[in-house]
Amino acid sequence: xxxxxxxxxxxxxxxxxxxxxxxxxxxxxxxxxxxxxxxxxxxxxxxxxxxxxxxxxxxxxxxxxxxxxxxxxxxxxxxxxxxxxxxxxxxxxxxxxxxxxxxxxxxxxxxxxxxxxxxxxxxxxxxxxxxxxxxxxxxxxxxxxxxxxxxxxxxxxxxxxxxxxxxxxxxxxxxxxxxxxxxxxxxxxxxxxxxxxxxxxxxxxxxxxxxxxxxx
Amino acid sequence: xxxxxxxxxxxxxxxxxxxxxxxxxxxxxxxxxxxxxxxxxxxxxxxxxxxxxxxxxxxxxxxxxxxxxxxxxxxxxxxxxxxxxxxxxxxxxxxxxxxxxxxxxxxxxxxxxxxxxxxxxxxxxxxxxxxxxxxxxxxxxxxxxxxxxxxxxxxxxxxxxxxxxxxxxxxxxxxxxxxxxxxxxxxxxxxxxxxxxxxxxxxxxxxxxxxxxxxxxx
Amino acid sequence: xxxxxxxxxxxxxxxxxxxxxxxxxxxxxxxxxxxxxxxxxxxxxxxxxxxxxxxxxxxxxxxxxxxxxxxxxxxxxxxxxxxxxxxxxxxxxxxxxxxxxxxxxxxxxxxxxxxxxxxxxxxxxxxxxxxxxxxxxxxxxxxxxxxxxxxxxxxxxxxxxxxxxxxxxxxxxxxxxxxxxxxxxxxxxxxxxxxxxxxxxxxxxxxxxxxxxxxxxxxxxxxxxxxxxxxxxxxxxxxxxxxxxxxxxxx
Numbered sequence: 291x292x293x294x295x296x297x298x299x300x301x302x303x304x305x306x307x308x309x310x311x312x313x314x315x316x317x318x319x320x321x322x323x324x325x326x327x328x329x330x331x332x333x334x335x336x337x338x339x340x341x342x343x344x345x346x347x348x349x350x351x352x353x354x355x356x357x358x359x360x361x362x363x364x365x366x367x368x369x370x371x372x373x374x375x376x377x378x379x380x381x382x383x384x385x386x387x388x389x390x391x392x393x394x395x396x397x398x399x400x401x402x403x404x405x406x407x408x409x410x411x412x413x414x415x416x417x418x419x420x421x422x423x424x425x426x427x428x429x430x431x432x433x434x435x436x437x438x439x440x441x442x443x444x445x446x447x448x449x450x451x452x453x454x455x456x457x458x459x460x461x462x463x464x465x466x467x468x469x470x471x472x473x474x475x476x477x478x479x480x481x482x483x484x485x486x487x488x489x490x491x492x493x494x495x496x497x498x499x500x501x502x503x504x505x506x
Numbered sequence: 507x508x509x510x511x512x513x514x515x516x517x518x519x520x521x522x523x524x525x526x527x528x529x530x531x532x533x534x535x536x537x538x539x540x541x542x543x544x545x546x547x548x549x550x551x552x553x554x555x556x557x558x559x560x561x562x563x564x565x566x567x568x569x570x571x572x573x574x575x576x577x578x579x580x581x582x583x584x585x586x587x588x589x590x591x592x593x594x595x596x597x598x599x600x601x602x603x604x605x606x607x608x609x610x611x612x613x614x615x616x617x618x619x620x621x622x623x624x625x626x627x628x629x630x631x632x633x634x635x636x637x638x639x640x641x642x643x644x645x646x647x648x649x650x651x652x653x654x655x656x657x658x659x660x661x662x663x664x665x666x667x668x669x670x671x672x673x674x675x676x677x678x679x680x681x682x683x684x685x686x687x688x689x690x691x692x693x694x695x696x697x698x699x700x701x702x703x704x705x706x707x708x709x710x711x712x713x714x715x716x717x718x719x720x721x722x723x724x
Numbered sequence: 725x726x727x728x729x730x731x732x733x734x735x736x737x738x739x740x741x742x743x744x745x746x747x748x749x750x751x752x753x754x755x756x757x758x759x760x761x762x763x764x765x766x767x768x769x770x771x772x773x774x775x776x777x778x779x780x781x782x783x784x785x786x787x788x789x790x791x792x793x794x795x796x797x798x799x800x801x802x803x804x805x806x807x808x809x810x811x812x813x814x815x816x817x818x819x820x821x822x823x824x825x826x827x828x829x830x831x832x833x834x835x836x837x838x839x840x841x842x843x844x845x846x847x848x849x850x851x852x853x854x855x856x857x858x859x860x861x862x863x864x865x866x867x868x869x870x871x872x873x874x875x876x877x878x879x880x881x882x883x884x885x886x887x888x889x890x891x892x893x894x895x896x897x898x899x900x901x902x903x904x905x906x907x908x909x910x911x912x913x914x915x916x917x918x919x920x921x922x923x924x925x926x927x928x929x930x931x932x933x934x935x936x937x938x939x940x941x942x943x944x945x946x947x948x949x950x951x952x953x954x955x956x957x958x959x960x961x962x963x964x965x966x967x968x969x970x971x972x973x974x975x
């Protein structure tokens with residue numbers, strides 16, 4: 291039933307798909323981080339309407355499944371004259387979704403900074419830009435590392451949904467191999483194992499990163 | 507949007523909700539058993555718990571779904587897509603609920619264990635009258651969170667041909683190309699379901715809190 | 725010299741400061757005492773404009789700070805940039821969480837001069853080392869706040885305030901949050917500053933310390949200065965009945 295030289299035969303195909311998964315996850319994570327920071331800044335500086343706008347955005351993405359934005363962009367963009375490749379559409383959806391969660395993570399970290407620090411910064415004459423750059427931002431980023439790690443893992447798993455729009459990442463590859471060879475178990479168990487490796491690797495990376503930058 | 511389409515979407519939303527509720531019910535029961543394993547005195551059982559949670563949380567739901575979807579016929583088990591879908595969701599959600607319950611148990615402050623022990627309370631009533639209510643109080647917010655995640659997770663089942671809101675939307679879009687309207691309506695429906703669960707959860711929290719759990723003043 | 729006239733402030737419905745009048749001379753050490761919630765910390769924060777106030781004037785060496793009177797008797801607030809410039813003349817030390825946790829002691833002390841006073845990196849570092857040595861922490865320049873005791877953190881905070889070469893030091897209950905055995909080292913540093921004759925206004929519960937170093941003590945009650953005088957007058961022969969009560973309870 292289980293063909294044990296499966297990986298030797300199809301190893302290369304898997305690694306190709308693995309590459310796609312990893313690169314998409316990396317790019318989408320970077321994009322989501324930038325977008326999350328932008329949303330966070332908008333909340334800080336946009337006054338009452340800025341904060342409300344970001345809140346509405348976050349609530350919308352928090353309470354809807356990520357397949358909806360994926361379909362929206364994939365099916366919708368060609369209709370408005372932007373026939374982008376599937377992987378870009380999927381990646382954009384992941385950025386928009388995870389950016390919402392990341393902005394909430396940053397907000398939590400910001401609130402964890404003791405208010406006295408802002409008073410202290412004022413008392414030594416630091417202006418708003420300097421306070422942000424030297425006091426707020428470093429602390430927000432470092433406090434956020436564990437939760438950001440969590441979020442990146444979730445994003446990594448969500449790349450599997452891009453198989454629904456025919457992006458050849460790991461899950462799509464498993465489906466193709468199953469159809470070609472009929473060996474469902476092997477195909478999917480290998481893919482599951484590869485995801486576990488990616489997820490564990492990411493978790494280790496963030497744990498090490500946190501330990502390195504902490505000022506304990 | 508015409509009425510037949512809207513009705514179709516509403517029906518599909520109902521299916522999503524039912525799938526979610528079934529998985530939540532089954533998952534909670536399964537999770538209670540799993541949590542018992544997590545605190546068992548036997549090392550293999552504890553290891554099984556950790557392995558289960560590690561695998562289920564480290565693999566995408568879709569991959570788990572496809573694994574079970576393809577595995578069932580191979581084991582000669584004929585099950586309709588709905589049953590398979592609920593099974594997949596239950597396996598997934600049980601891991602999440604188990605971690606919530608485990609967290610709830612760990613959140614009980616040590617002095618409370620020690621008081622119970624010094625009063626000599628036997629294990630049965632201990633669980634029912636002391637541990638149970640405290641875990642409920644500490645675990646309720648994350649529990650509600652997982653419930654909301656379950657509703658969103660039903661959308662993944664669309665990829666293994668379970669007919670629910672996301673699949674219904676996709677079918678309509680592929681037929682009519684009314685991408686924005688259909689997905690907006692679907693989004694609103696999910697939003698209402700998720701927010702609804704969240705609100706119910708918060709009201710429950712408030713009611714429990716009034717009874718003076720976990721040290722609040724009554 | 726600092727002059728405060730008719731300072732008034734409310735938080736919502738509650739009137740916290742009701743027309744405070746006060747004058748503090750150059751080189752004077754003034755202690756503010758009183759029960760919790762009497763307004764002494766708010767008063768201190770208003771002096772540095774960390775709290776906005778509703779009415780009244782605060783003048784430093786005859787110049788009005790924070791609000792200038794425009795034409796027609798209206799008052800208008802100074803610009804943020806101007807406020808920042810004015811604040812540099814005062815150094816503040818808070819009760820706790822003063823230091824920026826992600827910077828070393830030296831970086832904490834040098835930050836102000838570097839960015840607000842545009843001192844060069846080399847000069848700032850030299851100043852920082854000198855000040856840290858002065859507060860007895862020469863060997864802790866590279867330590868992070870988490871590696872320092874509460875008393876050491878407060879001493880770094882004092883050094884940081886001094887780095888701005890302020891005319892006035894505002895100290896808000898700087899030993900209240902410390903374990904008793906660490907209070908002494910901080911009080912020693914304050915004592916060592918007395919010869920420099922910097923104006924100091926300190927909010928404190930440590931009556932003994934206030935008696936020792938203050939030229940005058942002001943008892944704040946109910947949003948005003950109920951009684952003010954030399955330590956001997958105030959502590960031995962209090963006139964205000966609530967003050968008598970307060971002192972009895974502090975014994």
